Amino acid sequence: MNQNVINVVFAGLGGQGVLKASDILAEVAFAAGLDVKKSEVHGMSQRGGSVSSDVRYGGKVASPMVPECEADYLVVLDETQVPVNEGRLKEGGCLIAPSMIDISRLQNPKSLNVALLGALSARLEFPRDWWIEVVKSSLPAKLHEMNIAAFDLGVESMK
Amino acid sequence: MYEKQLLSGDEAIAQACLDCGVKMGVGYPGTPSTEILEYFSTLGGHSQWAPNEKVALEVGIGSAFSNARTLVTMKHVGLNVAADPLFTVAYTGTDGGLVILSADDPGMASSQNEQDNRNYAVAAGLPMFEPADSQEAYDLTIRAFEVSEQWKIPVLFRITTRVCHSKCIVMRRTPASAPGKPHFERNVKGKVMVPAFARPAHRELRRKLAELAQYNNQSADLTVEYRRGDRLGIITSGISVQHSLDAAPEASILHLKMTYPLPLERISKFVDSVERCVVVEEGDPWLEKQLRAAGLHIGGKPEMYRFGELSVGRVRRLLNGDVSPETAPPAGKPPQLCPGCPHRKVFDVLRDMGSIVSGDIGCYTLGVMPPFSAMDTCVCMGASIGVALGMRQVLPEEEARRVVSVIGDSTFMHSGLTGIVDMVYNRPPTGHLVLILDNHTTAMTGLQEHAGTGRKLDHTPAPQIIIEDVVRAMGVDHVDVIDPTAKPAEFTGLVARRLASNDISVIVARRPCILALVKIRQYENLNAEQGAK
Numbered sequence: 217m218n219q220n221v222i223n224v225v226f227a228g229l230g231g232q233g234v235l236k237a238s239d240i241l242a243e244v245a246f247a248a249g250l251d252v253k254k255s256e257v258h259g260m261s262q263r264g265g266s267v268s269s270d271v272r273y274g275g276k277v278a279s280p281m282v283p284e285c286e287a288d289y290l291v292v293l294d295e296t297q298v299p300v301n302e303g304r305l306k307e308g309g310c311l312i313a314p315s316m317i318d319i320s321r322l323q324n325p326k327s328l329n330v331a332l333l334g335a336l337s338a339r340l341e342f343p344r345d346w347w348i349e350v351v352k353s354s355l356p357a358k359l360h361e362m363n364i365a366a367f368d369l370g371v372e373s374m375k
Numbered sequence: 376m377y378e379k380q381l382l383s384g385d386e387a388i389a390q391a392c393l394d395c396g397v398k399m400g401v402g403y404p405g406t407p408s409t410e411i412l413e414y415f416s417t418l419g420g421h422s423q424w425a426p427n428e429k430v431a432l433e434v435g436i437g438s439a440f441s442n443a444r445t446l447v448t449m450k451h452v453g454l455n456v457a458a459d460p461l462f463t464v465a466y467t468g469t470d471g472g473l474v475i476l477s478a479d480d481p482g483m484a485s486s487q488n489e490q491d492n493r494n495y496a497v498a499a500g501l502p503m504f505e506p507a508d509s510q511e512a513y514d515l516t517i518r519a520f521e522v523s524e525q526w527k528i529p530v531l532f533r534i535t536t537r538v539c540h541s542k543c544i545v546m547r548r549t550p551a552s553a554p555g556k557p558h559f560e561r562n563v564k565g566k567v568m569v570p571a572f573a574r575p576a577h578r579e580l581r582r583k584l585a586e587l588a589q590y591n592n593q594s595a596d597l598t599v600e601y602r603r604g605d606r607l608g609i610i611t612s613g614i615s616v617q618h619s620l621d622a623a624p625e626a627s628i629l630h631l632k633m634t635y636p637l638p639l640e641r642i643s644k645f646v647d648s649v650e651r652c653v654v655v656e657e658g659d660p661w662l663e664k665q666l667r668a669a670g671l672h673i674g675g676k677p678e679m680y681r682f683g684e685l686s687v688g689r690v691r692r693l694l695n696g697d698v699s700p701e702t703a704p705p706a707g708k709p710p711q712l713c714p715g716c717p718h719r720k721v722f723d724v725l726r727d728m729g730s731i732v733s734g735d736i737g738c739y740t741l742g743v744m745p746p747f748s749a750m751d752t753c754v755c756m757g758a759s760i761g762v763a764l765g766m767r768q769v770l771p772e773e774e775a776r777r778v779v780s781v782i783g784d785s786t787f788m789h790s791g792l793t794g795i796v797d798m799v800y801n802r803p804p805t806g807h808l809v810l811i812l813d814n815h816t817t818a819m820t821g822l823q824e825h826a827g828t829g830r831k832l833d834h835t836p837a838p839q840i841i842i843e844d845v846v847r848a849m850g851v852d853h854v855d856v857i858d859p860t861a862k863p864a865e866f867t868g869l870v871a872r873r874l875a876s877n878d879i880s881v882i883v884a885r886r887p888c889i890l891a892l893v894k895i896r897q898y899e900n901l902n903a904e905q906g907a908k
Contacts, residue, residue, distance in 0.1 A: 243381060253541055253543045254381075278616075280508070280542075283621065284686065284687070
């Protein structure tokens with residue numbers, strides 16, 4: 217595994233599964249044996265306000281917050297939150313947004329967060345099996361099939 | 376052999392409490408500290424919500440007086456409420472370990488101020504630990520109990536939002552010392568703080584603190600040095616350690632884990648070992664002032680870095696003495712009352728009536744946002760009632776008559792009761808109206824139970840305090856219970872009638888929180904099933 221620190225920022229609105237998506241990435245990096253830190257601010261955000269969560273992983277991570285303008289990847293769950301957060305990307309960083317996915321093919325719009333993780337996974341070095349395993353352990357069994365389909369739709373969108 | 380886990384700071388503290396045999400976890404919910412007791416309960420530990428932080432600490436003192444390891448949790452402002460017992464339990468000390476945890480919120484992600492609770496360590500004279508990540512939160516929790524029991528002194532545990540809510544890798548361990556068995560040992564001179572006993576107790580406290588300063592100097596693992604160069608040295612603690620490690624790769628860093636009393640000998644040697652030494656800390660220039668008072672030549676931060684959280688970028692600027700204006704991050708979408716929130720109708724009515732709304736702490740503080748714009752003051756838990764009564768006493772009649780208090784059910788249990796006492800006792804000439812917005816939960820902090828919900832912290836059944844019965848018993852003239860969403864016209868008429876009279880009235884606006892509804896149903900079904908067995 218690459219030991220350089222990779223910075224990923226997730227952003228969206230309260231209730232969209234921003235924190236769940238960042239949890240899943242953190243667990244995948246953890247399963248890869250890397251150092252990982254994840255940071256977020258909750259509280260009032262559950263009333264529909266803006267939410268963001270930072271994940272950093274690599275050989276050794278110090279600050280849990282992605283430094284200003286140093287995000288390698290920015291995953292945004294709501295298009296309105298793109299302009300609010302795109303300044304966090306480093307030059308040449310990769311934006312992953314809902315417009316990159318054919319949302320009409322999602323069985324349930326609630327699995328958008330996992331679909332975007334699929335899209336992100338196409339750019340990262342973790343094998344699909346690890347992602348699927350963490351998706352399964354993070355969500356109730358009745359949601360597995362729907363979310364695995366969403367994940368694969370995301371992967372496909374990046375091809 | 377334990378396996379590594381990915382845990383938030385809050386979870387790591389709960390895990391440490393379980394691993395070192397904590398018998399009692401007690402607190403009041405408050406972001407970002409809430410999850411500690413919830414997770415401790417999930418792990419099988421005994422957790423309970425107190426009506427407020429003062430009672431929580433008092434329960435904690437009793438438990439620790441009885442030789443049980445005890446954790447008391449609250450957010451930073453909660454320690455203000457608990458300050459009365461805090462200052463005197465410093466004198467009495469305890470038999471079992473007592474760790475008093477308060478979570479600061481620099482930058483005010485969800486708080487009404489960004490007070491720096493490190494000041495309490497100096498003010499009360501209590502040792503203090505400050506973890507920098509989840510692993511340290513785990514290790515220092517166990518250490519705090521050991522120190523508390525060795526010196527028979529409560530320990531302050533100061534964490535911040537970023538430590539509470541950041542997840543990092545944690546390795547558990549088996550604690551060196553086992554907890555004692557609960558029992559009460561009579562020690563009148565030590566536990567009854569009348570002046571004759573308190574005077575020697577204060578001297579004893581200062582003696583303990585002098586010993587603890589030596590302990591801190593001599594504990595190599597409580598002050599860690601990252602030697603990376605001789606030109607710049609950084610003295611720091613808590614989350615600022617992490618930002619400093621990233622922001623200044625050439626700087627040597629002195630990482631303090633126990634920040635009161637300070638290991639001044641260790642710090643002094645470090646200052647001498649580098650050309651320039653700077654303190655990096657969030658909040659007040661607290662370390663900086665103590666080190667300057669000790670005669671150390673250190674630099675601090677420009678005043679602008681006293682406000683808000685630090686980050687890698689801000690630490691870089693701070694070290695460069697950069698005081699140029701910072702670019703504010705683009706504003707996101709502010710939080711709002713949920714669609715379907717039962718508070719919405721109440722604020723529609725208060726706005727349309729042109730009320731002067733004395734507000735309180737909770738989701739309903741969002742009544743200040745458009746389209747309601749129906750809140751005029753909000754200071755602290757319970758202040759809605761006292762502040763409104765002060766207004767009613769001095770305002771001219773026409774204005775006084777427009778004043779309304781708005782308080783939630785959990786906040787009412789926390790510190791609304793004494794406000795009602797004042798309303799009955801010092802009755803304003805125009806009377807008063809208190810609206811208790813009862814949504815059956817502590818919504819803002821994430822749907823916790825309280826004494827009025829009929830369920831305990833773990834959502835199993837508990838005796839229920841009935842709000843309307845309590846205020847009626849206190850001598851309020853009119854007490855009504857109504858659902859404003861279901862009966863808007865009746866509610867509007869009732870508010871108008873009460874405001875027109877010179878009576879003192881309480882209206883309980885009752886309808887469950889829309890987010891809590893499904894969960895409450897689940898708990899009730901589960902509790903009914905358990906009851907049937």
